Amino acid sequence: MKLVEKFKENPSSLAVLILIVSFGLVIGHGIFTFVYAKGFSYMSDDPAACKNCHVMNQVYESWMKGGHQHVATCNDCHVPHDFVGKWMMKAESGLHHGYAVTFKDNPVSFSANEKSKRIVQNNCMTCHESYATHAIDATMSAGAPANEPLSCVSCHRQVGHAHNY
Numbered sequence: 001m002k003l004v005e006k007f008k009e010n011p012s013s014l015a016v017l018i019l020i021v022s023f024g025l026v027i028g029h030g031i032f033t034f035v036y037a038k039g040f041s042y043m044s045d046d047p048a049a050c051k052n053c054h055v056m057n058q059v060y061e062s063w064m065k066g067g068h069q070h071v072a073t074c075n076d077c078h079v080p081h082d083f084v085g086k087w088m089m090k091a092e093s094g095l096h097h098g099y100a101v102t103f104k105d106n107p108v109s110f111s112a113n114e115k116s117k118r119i120v121q122n123n124c125m126t127c128h129e130s131y132a133t134h135a136i137d138a139t140m141s142a143g144a145p146a147n148e149p150l151s152c153v154s155c156h157r158q159v160g161h162a163h164n165y
Contacts, residue, residue, distance in 0.1 A: 006026060042094060050074045055110065061163040077123050077160050078116065089119065117151070120160075124152040 007014040033039075041049040051060040063069055068077070079089040097110065112120065125132055132152065153159070 036100075042090060045073050045075045047073045053097065055101075059161045062158075063160060066159065066161055068160050072127070072160070075129070077120055080119055081123065081126065117153075118154065121151045128152075 007017075037053045038049070041052060047060065047063065050056050063074070075086070075090075078093075079086045100110070
């Protein structure tokens with residue numbers, strides 16, 4: 001009863017207590033979710049981390065059967081190779097994937113947005129620059145889907161994995 005009287009005398013202390021408890025719940029829930037979702041695994045370059053989410057199992061399996069499994073990981077193709085760009089893209093993708101899995105219909109089918117497509121194209125060109133830079137003219141649209149500029153995956157759609165590009 002003394003506690004109730006104390007809050008009646010000083011209502012701001014109740015507001016502070018509610019704020020501290022709310023903050024603790026949000027932080028606690030965030031930590032629990034990060035640990036439950038194996039958040040630290042996404043900080044590695046291990047492709048198995050990408051299949052922590054079951055909607056990526058089919059993509060992972062097709063990568064394992066494709067031509068790049070011995071030479072490239074998911075990060076080699078899907079994130080920039082510079083330090084800051086890599087971690088910014090991982091954070092952005094993680095937030096988008098987390099939102100999609102939490103608030104949208106599950107399972108969610110992920111597909112590349114324009115930014116992701118540019119990163120994949122740049123990474124293709126980086127790894128294959130000795131011959132690819134002379135073989136592709138990005139201003140061409142012949143054969144590219146929906147009149148998009150010609151890119152490596154316009155012709156080589158199933159190189160990394162067969163799904164969701």
